Amino acid sequence: MTTSATTSCVSFDALHTFTRDAFLAVGLGEADALTGADVLATTDAWGVFTHGTKCLAGYLRRLKAGGLRPAGTPRIVGEGGAWATVDGDSSLGLTTSAFAVKVAIAKAKQQGIAYVGVRNSCHFGAAGYYTWLAAREGLIGISMANDIPSVAAPGSRGAITGSNPISYAVPAGRYRPMLLDMSTATVAGGKVYAARMRGEAIPANWLVDAQGRPTTDPSCYPQEGALQPAAGHKGYGISLLIETLSGILTGAGFTWRIGSWMWDDGTQPTHHGAAFIVVDTNAIMPAALFASRMEALIDEIHAAPVADGANKLRVPGEIEWERYAESMRTGIHLPEDVLANLRKAGEISGQNPGWLK
Amino acid sequence: MTTSATTSCVSFDALHTFTRDAFLAVGLGEADALTGADVLATTDAWGVFTHGTKCLAGYLRRLKAGGLRPAGTPRIVGEGGAWATVDGDSSLGLTTSAFAVKVAIAKAKQQGIAYVGVRNSCHFGAAGYYTWLAAREGLIGISMANDIPSVAAPGSRGAITGSNPISYAVPAGRYRPMLLDMSTATVAGGKVYAARMRGEAIPANWLVDAQGRPTTDPSCYPQEGALQPAAGHKGYGISLLIETLSGILTGAGFTWRIGSWMWDDGTQPTHHGAAFIVVDTNAIMPAALFASRMEALIDEIHAAPVADGANKLRVPGEIEWERYAESMRTGIHLPEDVLANLRKAGEISGQNPGWLK
Numbered sequence: 001m002t003t004s005a006t007t008s009c010v011s012f013d014a015l016h017t018f019t020r021d022a023f024l025a026v027g028l029g030e031a032d033a034l035t036g037a038d039v040l041a042t043t044d045a046w047g048v049f050t051h052g053t054k055c056l057a058g059y060l061r062r063l064k065a066g067g068l069r070p071a072g073t074p075r076i077v078g079e080g081g082a083w084a085t086v087d088g089d090s091s092l093g094l095t096t097s098a099f100a101v102k103v104a105i106a107k108a109k110q111q112g113i114a115y116v117g118v119r120n121s122c123h124f125g126a127a128g129y130y131t132w133l134a135a136r137e138g139l140i141g142i143s144m145a146n147d148i149p150s151v152a153a154p155g156s157r158g159a160i161t162g163s164n165p166i167s168y169a170v171p172a173g174r175y176r177p178m179l180l181d182m183s184t185a186t187v188a189g190g191k192v193y194a195a196r197m198r199g200e201a202i203p204a205n206w207l208v209d210a211q212g213r214p215t216t217d218p219s220c221y222p223q224e225g226a227l228q229p230a231a232g233h234k235g236y237g238i239s240l241l242i243e244t245l246s247g248i249l250t251g252a253g254f255t256w257r258i259g260s261w262m263w264d265d266g267t268q269p270t271h272h273g274a275a276f277i278v279v280d281t282n283a284i285m286p287a288a289l290f291a292s293r294m295e296a297l298i299d300e301i302h303a304a305p306v307a308d309g310a311n312k313l314r315v316p317g318e319i320e321w322e323r324y325a326e327s328m329r330t331g332i333h334l335p336e337d338v339l340a341n342l343r344k345a346g347e348i349s350g351q352n353p354g355w356l357k
Numbered sequence: 358m359t360t361s362a363t364t365s366c367v368s369f370d371a372l373h374t375f376t377r378d379a380f381l382a383v384g385l386g387e388a389d390a391l392t393g394a395d396v397l398a399t400t401d402a403w404g405v406f407t408h409g410t411k412c413l414a415g416y417l418r419r420l421k422a423g424g425l426r427p428a429g430t431p432r433i434v435g436e437g438g439a440w441a442t443v444d445g446d447s448s449l450g451l452t453t454s455a456f457a458v459k460v461a462i463a464k465a466k467q468q469g470i471a472y473v474g475v476r477n478s479c480h481f482g483a484a485g486y487y488t489w490l491a492a493r494e495g496l497i498g499i500s501m502a503n504d505i506p507s508v509a510a511p512g513s514r515g516a517i518t519g520s521n522p523i524s525y526a527v528p529a530g531r532y533r534p535m536l537l538d539m540s541t542a543t544v545a546g547g548k549v550y551a552a553r554m555r556g557e558a559i560p561a562n563w564l565v566d567a568q569g570r571p572t573t574d575p576s577c578y579p580q581e582g583a584l585q586p587a588a589g590h591k592g593y594g595i596s597l598l599i600e601t602l603s604g605i606l607t608g609a610g611f612t613w614r615i616g617s618w619m620w621d622d623g624t625q626p627t628h629h630g631a632a633f634i635v636v637d638t639n640a641i642m643p644a645a646l647f648a649s650r651m652e653a654l655i656d657e658i659h660a661a662p663v664a665d666g667a668n669k670l671r672v673p674g675e676i677e678w679e680r681y682a683e684s685m686r687t688g689i690h691l692p693e694d695v696l697a698n699l700r701k702a703g704e705i706s707g708q709n710p711g712w713l714k
Contacts, residue, residue: 078641080468080469080640080641081438081439081467081468081469082438082439082468082469082470082471083468083469083470083636083640083641085641110438111437111438111439111440111468112437112438112439112440112472113439113440113470113471113472113634114439114470115469115470115636115641117641140601140602140606142598153658153661153670155663155664155667155668155670156661156662156663156664156667156670157661157662157663157664157665157667158661158662160658160661160670168598170598170601178597178601180594180595180597180598182590182591182594186588208664211664211665212662212663212664212665212667213664213665230587230588230591231543231587231588231591231592233539233673234539234587234588234592235588235591236673237537237539237673238537238595240535240537240654240672240673241499241525241527241537243654244497244527244535244651244654245497245636248647248650248651248654249497249636249638249641249642249647251642254650254654255654255657256657277470277634279440279472279602279606281606283437283440284435284437284440284442284472284474284606285606285608290605290606293605293611294601294605297597297600297601297605297611297612300612300613301510301517304510304513304514304515304517305513305514305515305569306512306513306514306569307512307513307514307565307568307569307570308514308568308569308570310512310513310514310569311512313510313512313513313517315597316590316593316594316597
């Protein structure tokens with residue numbers, strides 16, 4: 001285990017080990033603890049700190065309270081040639097989702113494409129981790145999940161859908177996989193809350209107030225109001241496709257039938273759903289041809305002229321992969337809010353490493 | 358054939374027959390002419406006039422010039438358990454796409470999900486027609502296509518991706534299918550052009566100028582500038598997934614390798630790509646259970662409180678289905694720009710019905 005000299009920079013390996021040991025301390029098996037640690041530490045290495053180890057303490061609390069079952073075992077409860085339904089057994093959403101995408105990868109290798117729906121899951125962290133699992137094996141991964149409503153519909157007073165994230169990852173030859181991970185809201189609630197804490201106004205397309213009117217004043221959030229969907233009816237429409245594939249078709253909870261993994265009774269399951277679609281490009285096109293065509297697309301975008309004052313154009317994921325390389329080289333610079341949550345995780349799991357002080 | 362008393366209102370059947378006869382006049386077979394007519398007349402019945410019979414004259418010109426082949430025959434050139442690649446043989450994009458989604462429906466009924474990619478196609482009209490074909494049979498349809506670049510990437514000077522549309526349709530029990538059909542640009546180029554014609558300013562998130570800067574002045578478009586992607590990097594990211602599944606993985610053209618179906622040499626194919634993903638919900642969940650869950654979702658949204666001054670909340674497609682019912686009841690009120698294009702189609706095909714005068 002290597003750690004940096006400062007309190008805010010930690011090596012990937014040290015963070016991974018801390019997270020694994022925290023999961024072990026609340027009763028997860030070795031394999032599940034490793035999976036959970038890999039999801040969260042990788043997410044931090046990408047610089048997506050809202051969905052990395054910041055979430056660990058919350059997961060530990062639910063695992064101790066029993067709403068998340070440390071010995072839960074996700075299993076296939078229905079399947080056909082190119083599809084399966086997985087019941088997560090209310091185990092850690094991270095391990096259930098990794099299990100499910102691996103089922104989808106195996107079936108896609110047989111049939112060219114596969115859909116795996118998940119019920120009885122929980123918050124699954126960063127959607128992009130699971131699509132990367134597919135892209136690492138040379139397949140296209142698509143992942144999505146539902147969540148308790150926090151986002152308005154056009155014209156609604158209050159939340160209608162969850163922030164319902166969607167991710168894809170596409171293998172790209174000599175380039176790192178093209179990787180998008182986005183919510184279907186305009187911005188994350190955390191950004192609105194941060195503006196409130198700083199006393200700043202927000203753009204008019206981020207939030208609606210308690211009457212459903214667009215507002216630049218974040219002071220009502222999160223007690224009242226709701227996030228706005230990205231691009232209005234377009235983000236709303238995509239969030240309902242995600243709700244259908246993750247919630248309706250899986251037998252999971254949907255909209256208000258889902259529990260908050262952070263705030264609701266820790267002894268109860270949250271009934272989140274998720275869905276994974278994997279496409280085996282190698283079945284459809286020679287691998288070298290697909291790679292060269294992806295490279296040509298990315299080369300063309302990199303060479304395109306930029307707007308006044310803009311930097312080189314990127315494809316989705318490039319910023320995250322640059323941060324990832326830097327994280328692996330020099331360690332991960334964790335923000336203070338993540339460190340504060342990791343200290344709570346350390347208390348719960350009886351760990352107090354030097355880098356966390 | 359029934360027609361209305363006014364020149365701007367036509368029955369669905371009359372419009373369908375006119376369109377079929379126009380396709381027959383330039384050499385399409387009976388089945389293809391009927392398919393093409395059904396796509397375009399249905400699109401007008403939904404009130405999506407930008408993608409209905411307004412496009413007919415342009416298709417006829419290409420069919421006469423030979424870039425679209427009247428006797429072209431789409432065929433499967435590669436397939437596996439749950440996937441196929443279709444070569445459109447540069448036949449009408451509407452018939453190629455209807456063929457491809459039917460292949461996807463048949464395979465999804467076997468495997469639970471299927472992907473069919475299309476190359477050597479052309480403009481396919483409204484993406485929502487093909488997803489509706491799936492939903493009519495009780496399956497979830499997803500369709501998408503690429504197009505010649507017209508949309509900027511965040512930070513680009515000029516267009517990077519096409520308006521790359523995506524549609525889904527989900528069967529919904531006693532309700533009409535939930536149906537979204539959207540481009541990944543903020544707005545259609547036609548809206549920008551219409552504002553220019555009226556001399557009006559546009560919102561700052563519609564267009565970038567020749568230097569790649571957001572502008573409220575539409576006067577440069579379409580000669581210069583580019584549309585902005587919906588929700589910035591989110592619309593850009595989704596458009597690249599569409600480019601991957603429609604263009605890269607199918608062997609079709611992508612980005613600037615695609616020809617303009619309206620402006621480029623009519624004797625040459627345009628090399629558009631498309632992709633269709635179909636999910637057979639009946640394989641995965643009992644039909645009555647899926648229907649009741651979709652109804653519960655829609656009932657919940659209909660009952661949700663609305664913002665001050667807003668109407669009842671709707672799910673995607675409800676407005677189009679209301680217009681469709683009205684179109685079938687009282688006829689379709691075609692706007693003048695559609696009528697002007699239909700007169701050109703009438704000249705090409707030697708038709709001059711009373712309702713078109």
